Amino acid sequence: MAKLKLESFDAENNTALLSLDSSVYTLDVLYGAAYALIDRAYVLLDKQSREGGKGSRFIVHLRGKRKLNKDTIANLSGEFSNELLSQALRRKVVKQNGALIEEIVTQAIAGAAGAALPQDFAEEEDDLDFLDDPLGIAVPWEEKFSKNKKES
Amino acid sequence: MSAEIKLRLHRSMYMAQAIKDAIGIFEDFARFEMKRQDDHYNVDIHDIDPEVDGDLAGEFCNFALAHTIERKRKTPK
Numbered sequence: 001m002a003k004l005k006l007e008s009f010d011a012e013n014n015t016a017l018l019s020l021d022s023s024v025y026t027l028d029v030l031y032g033a034a035y036a037l038i039d040r041a042y043v044l045l046d047k048q049s050r051e052g053g054k055g056s057r058f059i060v061h062l063r064g065k066r067k068l069n070k071d072t073i074a075n076l077s078g079e080f081s082n083e084l085l086s087q088a089l090r091r092k093v094v095k096q097n098g099a100l101i102e103e104i105v106t107q108a109i110a111g112a113a114g115a116a117l118p119q120d121f122a123e124e125e126d127d128l129d130f131l132d133d134p135l136g137i138a139v140p141w142e143e144k145f146s147k148n149k150k151e152s
Numbered sequence: 153m154s155a156e157i158k159l160r161l162h163r164s165m166y167m168a169q170a171i172k173d174a175i176g177i178f179e180d181f182a183r184f185e186m187k188r189q190d191d192h193y194n195v196d197i198h199d200i201d202p203e204v205d206g207d208l209a210g211e212f213c214n215f216a217l218a219h220t221i222e223r224k225r226k227t228p229k
Binding site (some may be wrong): 031034035038042043044045046047051063 | 216
């Protein structure tokens with residue numbers, strides 16, 4: 001049986017009926033495609049078990065919000081099929097690159113929220129005077145050198 | 153008087169709470185009865201307000217579906 005099949009379309013009632021193999025398209029993919037179309041069509045989803053209980057098929061009823069002819073109903077069904085593929089690919093990419101996407105977002109948020117500002121240091125160094133020089137950086141080279149010379 | 157509409161919404165695809173939300177939104181325009189039967193929720197729509205312009209059953213289905221999807225997205229897997 002076909003993986004995706006346009007079962008029927010009825011121009012008089014403005015409807016198309018599609019059936020999809022549930023082992024090929026997951027429910028999440030179906031939801032994504034249906035959600036993308038609900039501004040233009042009425043969507044009703046159903047599920048049918050196969051005879052003998054082996055697997056199932058999703059049934060999609062699409063009805064145009066505006067009066068559609070045979071061609072536009074067929075186009076709507078085609079758009080739905082394309083959206084299914086797009087959603088399936090999107091989910092695959094997210095699954096493959098999920099860790100990388102998470103890492104980039106984490107770094108971006110940390111960078112935006114955690115940047116050190118001058119006022120963050122102000123309280124810690126409150127008791128230090130600007131003339132204090134605990135590391136001796138401000139001592140001229142000559143003084144250091146002359147001391148060393150005297151000692152030697 | 154408008155005809156009764158019967159909808160069958162599969163339980164694995166529509167959340168009960170989303171259907172109840174939809175009933176809450178549309179109950180000013182019709183009378184709704186929701187029953188659980190086997191794998192489906194059966195929703196009967198009666199007494200649709202004749203002033204209603206548009207496809208009430210279609211809008212109801214879209215609302216229930218959209219709310220199901222949004223609720224499932226919010227629920228951690």
